[in-house]
Amino acid sequence: MKLQGIVRKTSIAILLLIGVSLWVQAQNRPPKLRFEDIYTKIDTFSTSQHYYNQRCRWFNDTVVTCNLVTPHTFDLQYYLKSNRLDSTYVPTDQEKERYLSFFEIGAQNCHSYSLECYFKNSGIEGISLFDHNTSVGSEYLTKILASTFEKVQELTIKPKHKPKEGIVSNTILVFSSRYSRAIHSVYYSNGVYFSKNGAFAPKTYSNLNDILKLYFDTTIIEAYQLKAAIRAKL
Known part of the structure; x- marks a missing residue:
């Protein structure tokens, strides 16, 4: 009986220690990042017959998206x-x-599409800001990348020369020319490039050169991933 009592007390002590340890870990763990902490829709403006602009807070920046009026009817x-x-x-x-x-x-442009693909394929659900009805300008893509993403790779593009360096998977690739930044962007994962070229339907490519033929003035491609600190909180 004494032995059973000792075992019982030891078991209770172990459980208490485990409970305290888990509580301490929970206190030290950084708080989960809510989607409301990432972005909040503020207001709409410049509404027209077919489109409206949506102003949003993205972390500490203000970004604007252009959205198709839905439901869209024949005029x-x-x-x-x-x-x-x-x-x-x-x-x-x-x-x-x-x-x-x-x-x-045609409502969605390449930047909105690459962001949509990145979040969906990264298993991050709930960010509805980027969809088939949304367009994001280069200026605001740059803001989003600066506040939320980190550059993990940079490739120099030379005419008729395919980059020899392998591209980091699960990244947003931003194409820039000598004269303009972010002329195009795609989502890249495991050898497949997900691209939205202008007003055409989204398309996948297995060869980067096929995309470079369309954006022939590209001189630099930068690869971006969500910042590790942000990924850890999602």
């Missing part, structure tokens, strides 16, 4: 005017579909 007067058609013209169903498709596919 006969705009269609006739933009296509220089007579007011008596009656568009076919196919023409209406092409009209709507043009706005829906």
Whole structure:
């Protein structure tokens, strides 16, 4: 009986020590980062028939996205005017579909798409700021990368020469020319490049040179990943 009592007391002591240890670890662990800490939608402005601007706080910066008005409906007067058609013209169903498709596919640009792909493929859900209806200007991509990401690689691009150095996987690749920064961006993972070229639908590539043919004035490609300190809190 004495032995059982000693074992019981020892077990209780061990459990208490484990509990205290876990409590101490929890106190020392950095607090989880909420998505509200990353970004908050502030307001909208410059609303037009098809698009509106969304002002957001991204960490300590203010960024602006251009968003497609949804639900997006067919506007006969705009269609006739933009296509220089007579007011008596009656568009076919196919023409209406092409009209709507043009706005829906073209609403997202390369920067919004690369950010969307990065967060989704990194298993970070909940950041709805970047989607198929959103466009992000180069100025604001630069702000987002500066506050939230870190550069992990830089490649110098020479005409007709494919970079010999392997590219770090799960990164946002930012293409810059001699005259302008962030002329294009793609998401790269395990040999596949996810690119949104202008108003065209997203496309995947297995060869970087195929993308460089489209952005032939590229001189530098920078690879970015979310800062380790931020990743640890998500």
